[in-house]
Amino acid sequence: MPENMERVPLLEIEGLKKYYPIEAGISKKKIGEVKAVDNINLTVYKNEVLGVVGESGCGKTTLGRTVLRIIEPTAGKVKFHFDDKEVDFTALDKKELRKMRRYLQMIFQNPYTSLNPRMTIFDIVAEPMRLGGGFTEDEISERVKTLINKVGLEVKHLNRYPHAFSGGQRQRIGIARALVMDPKFVVADEAVSALDVSIQAQILNLLKELKDENNLTYMFIAHNLSVVEHVSDRVCVMYLGRVVEMAETEELFYHPKHPYTEALLSAIPVADPTVENNRIMLPGEVGNAANLPSGCCFHPRCKYACEECKTKVPELRELTPGHFAACHRIEDLKLEGIGELKVKNSSKS
Amino acid sequence: MEDYILQVKNLKTYFYMDNGTLKAVDDVSFNLRRDETIGIIGESGCGKSVTASSILRIIQNPGKTLAGEILFDDGEKEVNLVNYGPDSKQMRAIRGKDISMIFQEPMASLAPVYTIGAQMMEAVMVHQKKKDKKAAKKLCMEMLEEVGMPDPEQKFNSYPHQLSGGQCQRAMIALAMVNRPKILIADEPTTALDVTVQAQITALMKKFQKEYHMSIIYITHDMGVIAEMADTIAVMYLGRVVEWGSVYQIFKNPIHPYTRGLLNSMPVLGQKSDKPLNAIEGNVPVPLDPPDECGFCSRCPERTEECDKSVPQILEVEEGHFVRCFHCQGKRNGGEA
Numbered sequence: 001m002p003e004n005m006e007r008v009p010l011l012e013i014e015g016l017k018k019y020y021p022i023e024a025g026i027s028k029k030k031i032g033e034v035k036a037v038d039n040i041n042l043t044v045y046k047n048e049v050l051g052v053v054g055e056s057g058c059g060k061t062t063l064g065r066t067v068l069r070i071i072e073p074t075a076g077k078v079k080f081h082f083d084d085k086e087v088d089f090t091a092l093d094k095k096e097l098r099k100m101r102r103y104l105q106m107i108f109q110n111p112y113t114s115l116n117p118r119m120t121i122f123d124i125v126a127e128p129m130r131l132g133g134g135f136t137e138d139e140i141s142e143r144v145k146t147l148i149n150k151v152g153l154e155v156k157h158l159n160r161y162p163h164a165f166s167g168g169q170r171q172r173i174g175i176a177r178a179l180v181m182d183p184k185f186v187v188a189d190e191a192v193s194a195l196d197v198s199i200q201a202q203i204l205n206l207l208k209e210l211k212d213e214n215n216l217t218y219m220f221i222a223h224n225l226s227v228v229e230h231v232s233d234r235v236c237v238m239y240l241g242r243v244v245e246m247a248e249t250e251e252l253f254y255h256p257k258h259p260y261t262e263a264l265l266s267a268i269p270v271a272d273p274t275v276e277n278n279r280i281m282l283p284g285e286v287g288n289a290a291n292l293p294s295g296c297c298f299h300p301r302c303k304y305a306c307e308e309c310k311t312k313v314p315e316l317r318e319l320t321p322g323h324f325a326a327c328h329r330i331e332d333l334k335l336e337g338i339g340e341l342k343v344k345n346s347s348k349s
Numbered sequence: 350m351e352d353y354i355l356q357v358k359n360l361k362t363y364f365y366m367d368n369g370t371l372k373a374v375d376d377v378s379f380n381l382r383r384d385e386t387i388g389i390i391g392e393s394g395c396g397k398s399v400t401a402s403s404i405l406r407i408i409q410n411p412g413k414t415l416a417g418e419i420l421f422d423d424g425e426k427e428v429n430l431v432n433y434g435p436d437s438k439q440m441r442a443i444r445g446k447d448i449s450m451i452f453q454e455p456m457a458s459l460a461p462v463y464t465i466g467a468q469m470m471e472a473v474m475v476h477q478k479k480k481d482k483k484a485a486k487k488l489c490m491e492m493l494e495e496v497g498m499p500d501p502e503q504k505f506n507s508y509p510h511q512l513s514g515g516q517c518q519r520a521m522i523a524l525a526m527v528n529r530p531k532i533l534i535a536d537e538p539t540t541a542l543d544v545t546v547q548a549q550i551t552a553l554m555k556k557f558q559k560e561y562h563m564s565i566i567y568i569t570h571d572m573g574v575i576a577e578m579a580d581t582i583a584v585m586y587l588g589r590v591v592e593w594g595s596v597y598q599i600f601k602n603p604i605h606p607y608t609r610g611l612l613n614s615m616p617v618l619g620q621k622s623d624k625p626l627n628a629i630e631g632n633v634p635v636p637l638d639p640p641d642e643c644g645f646c647s648r649c650p651e652r653t654e655e656c657d658k659s660v661p662q663i664l665e666v667e668e669g670h671f672v673r674c675f676h677c678q679g680k681r682n683g684g685e686a
Contacts, residue, residue, distance in 0.1 A: 197570060197572070197614055201629070202628040229621055267547065271572040273596045279548055281548060281552065282548075338619045
């Protein structure tokens with residue numbers, strides 16, 4: 001986001017939770033809970049791209065979906081600001097929700113499963129307008145044609161079915177569908193991870209172009225940190241359902257404050273054979289969300305863990321303006337960002 | 350005379366479909382030295398996995414390896430694998446013993462109805478002609494421990510669905526390594542895994558390479574992983590190797606427009622800018638009855654008339670650096686076009 005612009009909150013997420021019950025036996029007795037998203041507080045500002053990163057099972061997709069109420073949250077509020085009004089998105093009933101949907105849209109991960117194979121491209125892109133109601137067929141046809149050109153496809157493609165398109169083209173169709181109602185906020189859930197590198201770049205460029213043109217705000221969910229760094233203004237790192245760190249992109253990548261962020265950054269392979277990687281090898285794998293480790297859920301893999309970490313859950317604290325982290329030992333740790341982790345090794349080349 | 354363990358020469362694997370001939374691997378050549386890693390990179394559909402399957406002779410109908418040589422030097426004599434039938438005794442003796450493979454999706458490529466232990470035992474009993482089950486089991490347990498499997502005793506009796514993705518990949522590696530292969534083919538071994546687990550698995554493969562002196566064919570589309578793993582790299586596009594050279598030559602002095610396009614289209618960590626990425630225009634075509642032209646010409650920014658008329662030969666532009674492009678001349682020694 002340009003610095004001279006004032007930050008206007010678009011979306012305020014307060015105490016958002018999504019717990020899935022674990023049931024056993026015929027009586028479906030509840031024997032436990034999977035805390036997919038556990039008490040998340042964050043604000044998305046107008047016109048920014050908020051990157052959400054984390055490994056599989058960290059709850060980033062569930063977060064994106066509960067925000068849009070594709071999955072109903074267990075608890076928490078999502079406040080949506082627009083036209084000087086504040087709407088509590090979580091309190092809307094079905095009818096009101098349908099009306100509001102047009103402002104909050106989603107681009108899905110897998111372009112091969114997120115398009116109905118029996119619908120033509122025209123019908124797929126037009127569906128949100130038909131569901132939203134209030135448009136004549138002429139208006140719909142006009143809008144769909146404009147959109148399909150904008151995403152780099154041609155009007156002649158509209159009568160074909162999804163199977164006739166490649167992965168990259170399908171993702172363009174998915175983007176057209178998300179944007180057809182002129183939304184304010186778009187959740188892009190791993191929108192480029194199923195695509196090849198050369199196609200991925202095309203789609204990233206397209207997303208940026210459309211954002212600038214239509215004043216969009218994105219929540220960009222991905223596991224690829226290089227991609228997230230490229231597109232995001234701010235980045236939020238998740239681990240086992242919780243936000244462990246959040247900051248402006250550059251600040252987070254160069255001055256991480258959470259050990260998990262540090263390890264994640266060091267694990268990224270660098271496409272440069274002359275770069276020596278001081279890799280921090282995390283032992284084990286991501287913990288079990290149904291049986292969270294005590295205290296800080298990262299402590300079993302953390303090389304800095306102390307006694308306190310095993311018992312007390314760390315709060316997300318604001319360290320410097322805009323930089324949040326949840327770790328007991330922030331003050332006494334000196335963590336390395338990508339500046340120090342990836343060192344050019346001159347002797348090797 | 351270089352000490353090559355594997356030489357692939359002009360390999361052609363075509364798939365005969367109802368609607369035409371799919372030239373999945375078309376005239377591919379590369380060499381693999383002992384103790385070295387060759388990386389094969391390219392986008393989906395470029396033929397990198399089919400190349401690997403061709404080496405192991407596990408191409409299924411309607412595919413057929415119809416030309417070329419795969420010369421494998423097992424230390425005593427050199428054999429041409431193309432001469433062996435896919436089901437022949439000789440091929441079976443090599444597959445899983447001298448050359449073994451790790452597959453892309455660890456969850457899907459282990460047999461779901463056998464325990465990890467049973468699958469490993471089978472590999473040992475068949476190839477090492479062990480009669481003694483106890484000794485075989487001991488070998489398997491050692492291997493599981495070596496790949497860093499947590500609680501190996503219990504995991505030996507577990508079924509694949511009881512393991513996580515990372516553990517499955519470790520089991521897969523244990524299975525591939527248990528017979529101490531001379532060549533390990535790894536087909537996108539970490540693509541389905543998280544970055545922190547990917548780091549563990551690549552480190553493990555490097556450790557084994559050092560310990561057991563094996564050569565690795567590492568197939569991936571991830572330029573980052575390949576820069577860390579490989580000694581030499583073959584870049585594939587539409588069934589052909591378009592550029593082949595050392596890891597430094599490919600990353601520091603890429604010559605083929607496709608290689609340069611690939612490297613430029615990735616967002617690079619620590620180099621954030623507001624400029625759009627240099628994407629390669631267009632889509633990868635399907636090599637179904639491909640016309641006689643350079644496969645990349647439809648997307649190439651440097652296309653000329655020549656490119657539409659015939660397939661360029663792969664030429665050596667500097668020592669050990671081969672490029673298949675009409676316009677590669679004059680670009681050696683770091684010259685940017």
